[in-house]
Amino acid sequence: MTSNPGDSRSDKYFGQALKRKEDPRFITGAGNYTDDIVLPGMLHAAMVRSPYPHAKITGINKDSVTGMPGVVAVMTGQDIKDAGIGSIPVGWLLPELKTPAHPAIALDEANHVGDIVAVVVAENRALAEDAAALLEVDYEPLPSVAFAGAAVAEGAPVVHDDVPGNVAFNWEIGDPVAVQEGFNRAHKTVKLRLTNQRLIPNAIEPRASLAQFTPASGEYLLYTTSQNPHIHRLILAAFVMNIPEHKLRVISPDVGGGFGSKIFQYQEEVIVLLAARTLGRPVKWTARRSEAFVSDMQGRDHETETEMAVDENGKMLAFRVNTLANLGAYQTLFAPAVPTYLYGTLCNGVYKLPAVHVKVQGVMTNTVPVDAYRGAGRPEATYAVERTVDAMAHALGEDPAEFRRKNFIQPDEFPYQTPVALVYDSGNYEPALDMALNMMKYPELRAEQARMKGGNKILGVGVISYLEACGLAPSALVGQLGAQAGQWESSLVRVYPTGKVELFTGSHSHGQGHETAFPQIAADELQIPIEDIDLVHGDTGRMPYGWGTYGSRSAAVGGSALKVALQKITAKAKKIAAHLLEASEEDVEHADGVFRIKGAPDQAKTFFDVALMAHLAHSLPDGMEPGLEATAFYDPKNFVYPFGTHVAVVEIDTDTGKVELRNYGCVDDCGPLINPLIAEGQVHGGIAQGAGQALWEEGAYDEEGNLLSGSYMEYTMPRADDLPMYQIDHTVTPSPHNPLGVKGIGEAGTIASSSAVANAVLDALWQECGIEHLDMPYTAEKVWKAIREARGEMGQAADD
Numbered sequence: 001m002t003s004n005p006g007d008s009r010s011d012k013y014f015g016q017a018l019k020r021k022e023d024p025r026f027i028t029g030a031g032n033y034t035d036d037i038v039l040p041g042m043l044h045a046a047m048v049r050s051p052y053p054h055a056k057i058t059g060i061n062k063d064s065v066t067g068m069p070g071v072v073a074v075m076t077g078q079d080i081k082d083a084g085i086g087s088i089p090v091g092w093l094l095p096e097l098k099t100p101a102h103p104a105i106a107l108d109e110a111n112h113v114g115d116i117v118a119v120v121v122a123e124n125r126a127l128a129e130d131a132a133a134l135l136e137v138d139y140e141p142l143p144s145v146a147f148a149g150a151a152v153a154e155g156a157p158v159v160h161d162d163v164p165g166n167v168a169f170n171w172e173i174g175d176p177v178a179v180q181e182g183f184n185r186a187h188k189t190v191k192l193r194l195t196n197q198r199l200i201p202n203a204i205e206p207r208a209s210l211a212q213f214t215p216a217s218g219e220y221l222l223y224t225t226s227q228n229p230h231i232h233r234l235i236l237a238a239f240v241m242n243i244p245e246h247k248l249r250v251i252s253p254d255v256g257g258g259f260g261s262k263i264f265q266y267q268e269e270v271i272v273l274l275a276a277r278t279l280g281r282p283v284k285w286t287a288r289r290s291e292a293f294v295s296d297m298q299g300r301d302h303e304t305e306t307e308m309a310v311d312e313n314g315k316m317l318a319f320r321v322n323t324l325a326n327l328g329a330y331q332t333l334f335a336p337a338v339p340t341y342l343y344g345t346l347c348n349g350v351y352k353l354p355a356v357h358v359k360v361q362g363v364m365t366n367t368v369p370v371d372a373y374r375g376a377g378r379p380e381a382t383y384a385v386e387r388t389v390d391a392m393a394h395a396l397g398e399d400p401a402e403f404r405r406k407n408f409i410q411p412d413e414f415p416y417q418t419p420v421a422l423v424y425d426s427g428n429y430e431p432a433l434d435m436a437l438n439m440m441k442y443p444e445l446r447a448e449q450a451r452m453k454g455g456n457k458i459l460g461v462g463v464i465s466y467l468e469a470c471g472l473a474p475s476a477l478v479g480q481l482g483a484q485a486g487q488w489e490s491s492l493v494r495v496y497p498t499g500k501v502e503l504f505t506g507s508h509s510h511g512q513g514h515e516t517a518f519p520q521i522a523a524d525e526l527q528i529p530i531e532d533i534d535l536v537h538g539d540t541g542r543m544p545y546g547w548g549t550y551g552s553r554s555a556a557v558g559g560s561a562l563k564v565a566l567q568k569i570t571a572k573a574k575k576i577a578a579h580l581l582e583a584s585e586e587d588v589e590h591a592d593g594v595f596r597i598k599g600a601p602d603q604a605k606t607f608f609d610v611a612l613m614a615h616l617a618h619s620l621p622d623g624m625e626p627g628l629e630a631t632a633f634y635d636p637k638n639f640v641y642p643f644g645t646h647v648a649v650v651e652i653d654t655d656t657g658k659v660e661l662r663n664y665g666c667v668d669d670c671g672p673l674i675n676p677l678i679a680e681g682q683v684h685g686g687i688a689q690g691a692g693q694a695l696w697e698e699g700a701y702d703e704e705g706n707l708l709s710g711s712y713m714e715y716t717m718p719r720a721d722d723l724p725m726y727q728i729d730h731t732v733t734p735s736p737h738n739p740l741g742v743k744g745i746g747e748a749g750t751i752a753s754s755s756a757v758a759n760a761v762l763d764a765l766w767q768e769c770g771i772e773h774l775d776m777p778y779t780a781e782k783v784w785k786a787i788r789e790a791r792g793e794m795g796q797a798a799d800d
Contacts, residue, residue: 013520013530017677022515031254034208034223039282042210043072045272046128047285048118048135049294050110053366053705054144054157057108060118061136070127073279074135075119075271077107083274088265088330089239091231092337093482098168100160100364102330104240104270110139111159111329112366113707114294116267121275121283144366146705148324149303151363159329159364166364168327171340173420174357182318182355186309190391195775196380198301198326198699200715201373203510205256206287207296211272215280219247224269226252226538227262227508228548231333231485233540235265241273252538255510259689260372261296262510263550264333268295293710298699299373301326302339302380306388314396316407318355321347321384327362328369334550335371336362341481342377342469342551348418349385350429350467350643351407356419366705372550374689375751378468386464386755387762391773394766399446400759401437401463405430408465422469424641428733432667433465436645439727440665445649453767456655459662460764462648466752470744471556473636488635489553490544491561493522493569495628497615499608501526501533506546507558508538512746513678514554518562520674521740525566527593528607544631552642552744555674560738561634567739568630576614577605579621640735640743644668648691648756652764657784659695659761665727666752670745671734679745683728686749692718694757694776716777765790 025031062074080103088102106117117137122128143157150156151166159166183189210223220243226232229250237245255262268285275283287295303324309317325339344358393403408429409416416424442461449459472478475486492504503518519533526533536542546558570590577595578585581603589598596604610628613619617626649663664687673679696716700708709715734741754776761778765771769790774782787793 013523014674015672016520016675018516018520018675020513020516020678022513033205033254033256034210034225035286037210037223037253039210039212042282042284043121043123043279044125044128045275045283045285046120046125046132047116047268047291048120048132048137049291050106050113050115050117052110052139052141053113053146054142054159055110055139056142057106057110057117057137058140059138064136065120065131065134068131070123071120071131072123073121073275075105075121075275077103077105077117080105080274081107084242085270085274086240086242088267088270089235090331090336091333091484093484094169094171094336094340096169097336098163099331100162104267112368112705114368115329119271119275121279144704146365146367146701146703148301148326148363148365150703151365152324152361159366163364168331168362168364169336170361171344172357172359173344175355175419176357178355179318179320179357183309185311186317187312188392188395189307189309190388190395191305191307192388192391192773194304194306194384194387194773196300196302196304196383197776198370199299199373199693199697200293200699200709201259201261201296201299202292202717203257203259203261206289206292207262207266207268208284208286209269209272210282210284211276212282213277219249220273222248222250222269222273224250224252225255225262226250227258227510227550229508229538229540230506230546231548232265232269236269236273240270249541251541252508258510259374260299260376260550263548264297264371290711293715294368294707297332297371298328298368299370300380301370304384306384308388308392310392310396314398314403314406316351316353319347319353319388321358323360325360325362326365326367326370328365328367330369332369332371334376335369336482338372338377339380343381345420345422346378346381346467346469347385348420350409350427350465352409353419358420367701374686375747376551378747378751379690379754382464382466382751383755383758386466387758387773390759390762394772401433401442404463404465405433423638425638425735425737426733427641427643428731429465429643432643432669432731433645435667435729435731436647436665439667439729440647440649440663442647449767456653458652458654458764458768460650460652460760460762462756462758462760462763463645464752464755464759465645466755467641467643468748468751469639469641470552470747471636471640472551472553473557473639475635485547487547487557488633489557489561490546490631490633491558491565492544492631493565493629495569495611495614497612499528499532499611501528502536503533503562504536504543505558505562506543506548507554508549510549512549512554512682513675517555517674517678518559521559521562522566525563525570526607527590552746555740555742556640556735556738556744557634557636559674559740559742560636561632563739564634565630565632568632569628572628573607573610575621575624576610580605580609580613580619637737640671640737642668642670642743642745642748644748644752646752646756648753648760650757650760650764652761652783654768654787657780657782657787659778659780659783661691661695661722661724661757663724667729667731668745668748669731669733670748671741671743672732673730674742680728682746683749684726686747687726687753688718688723690750690753691723691757693754694778696777698777
């Protein structure tokens with residue numbers, strides 16, 4: 001393991017497993033969420049949603065509810081059009097991208113179950129929902145399609161007339177000629193067809209929005225469950241509402257989880273803003289869980305074919321990937337980027353692959369839109385790579401861990417240019433593999449697996465070595481690739497005359513622990529107690545501009561912006577201290593919250609002394625402005641590239657097909673850990689989400705686009721007793737591209753664990769009965785049928 005070179009911090013707080021400062025208010029019910037906020041005269045909105053996957057809206061009878069007591073207004077798509085409200089835009093543009101209009105309320109046509117066709121506003125929530133259920137809407141059902149493969153077939157129903165053949169984009173990266181040359185020289189090849197099934201996010205807090213309009217000043221206030229309030233403000237003001245940006249203040253208070261689903265600009269936020277302006281009263285909307293299933297952006301949903309070639313020594317020669325990515329009914333904020341630049345560029349994995357070629361078709365269907373969900377493209381890439389690597393190891397008769405080891409990129413090869421655009425900044429993959437295998441007692445697991453073979457309980461061991469790109473960057477690069485936003489981050493550090501400090505960040509915390517981790521960075525730089533530092537975030541009216549939290553960018557980008565601002569503070573403070581001590585700056589040292597003259601410790605000024613004098617300005621160096629405040633805007637030089645090895649152990653009952661996740665271990669490398677306790681919590685939650693995909697979760701639709709898993713009765717989420725105790729460790733390979741050396745950890749568990757559990761299940765089925773592949777989720781019924789079919793027992797089972 002290595003340490004971060006050139007970092008002068010004392011590590012009094014950085015690296016310490018401190019309990020989160022924010023937890024007491026959460027666990028005592030003192031959090032302040034959007035739905036907790038009540039404004040005088042507040043009204044409530046209820047959405048009327050299409051029950052059809054695709055239908056013309058032939059009539060809406062407002063009179064059917066406007067006479068009901070307590071109903072204040074009914075809004076339709078015509079009201080949106082008459083108000084001049086714009087279509088919700090796409091935030092990442094690809095060449096020749098087809099972007100059908102996405103109105104806040106459907107005007108002529110509903111394009112998925114859950115599409116908003118009208119809104120009822122009433123004096124309270126119950127009245128609004130009752131009236132919404134009674135509103136008379138006439139529909140003419142249209143042909144519809146739910147699956148990407150079916151949507152691109154000849155004669156498929158057309159989702160949007162301006163998206164011919166339902167193909168929104170064609171995208172590719174890599175050299176197809178070099179890949180074919182690799183296959184021409186191959187000693188062995190494997191091919192897999194993979195489905196990375198659709199997932200439905202389920203943050204503990206449903207989405208909510210509350211809008212207020214002040215006619216006298218023309219100002220809008222929006223409370224909303226957002227991971228990036230500045231992006232919401234920009235989109236709403238400039239592209240949708242057509243109002244001055246400074247007239248809209250967006251506040252994202254405590255947010256109960258996001259996992260990507262609260263990044264995007266949603267229809268409901270537009271609706272409550274317009275309703276508040278039209279009606280002259282605040283308007284609130286909070287989703288029911290049933291609404292979340294048909295309105296929150298969903299994740300994954302790839303149909304993929306992979307091929308890999310190796311030489312006679314088992315060294316990888318080429319990798320080919322062809323993917324149909326289901327985008328759902330509309331293009332949303334990051335939707336075009338997720339299955340392209342966040343997916344195809346990661347299909348090199350951690351391996352020394354001479355040639356890679358990835359082709360992706362983005363396909364429109366009559367389903368809820370698909371966008372970023374925890375990992376956003378990286379779990380899909382890891383699954384494509386790591387399932388294929390395991391299949392090749394099986395085909396060669398090699399141990400899956402050792403096959404990976406001999407194909408790793410080596411430490412002395414960094415920075416490493418991949419065939420699919422990315423340049424990996426740093427890495428050392430073998431120690432993470434060795435630690436994970438030793439931690440899990442890998443040879444003993446293989447011996448136990450051999451002993452159990454042929455019994456009614458069989459063992460599977462899944463090994464994966466993953467890599468992710470996060471800390472999205474740099475702005476100039478992502479702009480060239482199609483991003484309609486910057487990827488820098490800002491921080492403001494304000495020191496008060498008493499020496500107390502507020503940190504303002506454009507990053508946003510919705511469970512990541514920023515209120516603890518960011519003050520840990522500041523406390524060490526300023527050399528003051530962490531109790532003297534508070535973090536402010538989530539309010540566009542109080543902080544500098546920022547691009548929010550997603551893509552594991554908070555520490556690497558937001559934390560780096562904070563570090564730069566803090567360095568400005570300490571530099572100015574040192575100048576003031578030297579002036580007060582009548583010494584040169586070079587003779588002054590800063591430690592334990594005190595500025596001292598070297599060799600004369602009794603000649604000193606405290607941080608409080610300096611902060612007070614900065615504001616009194618009685619004695620400052622010539623030309624220095626009063627105050628002690630600094631702002632920094634940090635634009636990273638490159639992505640950061642966390643990596644690691646995860647090992648899953650499953651036990652399968654061959655009589656029932658039930659899969660039990662028996663053990664799970666992982667070694668992640670995200671650079672230096674700011675707070676190991678918080679990092680461990682992030683890994684725990686990430687593993688649960690990835691294991692949930694592998695074993696239980698599936699956003700299931702019928703062929704027309706009717707959602708079959710629209711509640712917890714049909715959509716199975718992992719519970720605590722479904723999961724084992726995890727074994728977790730870390731290696732530390734700092735990033736050379738940011739002042740903290742840190743990388744992301746928030747998505748690593750999810751990126752790795754679905755593939756690790758999948759490989760464990762398929763390892764057991766391969767060893768037992770030669771099953772090469774089976775798509776997630778590994779339900780008991782699916783596994784039982786696969787075993788019966790492989791053994792030729794399906795006919796007998798039917799007779800029994």
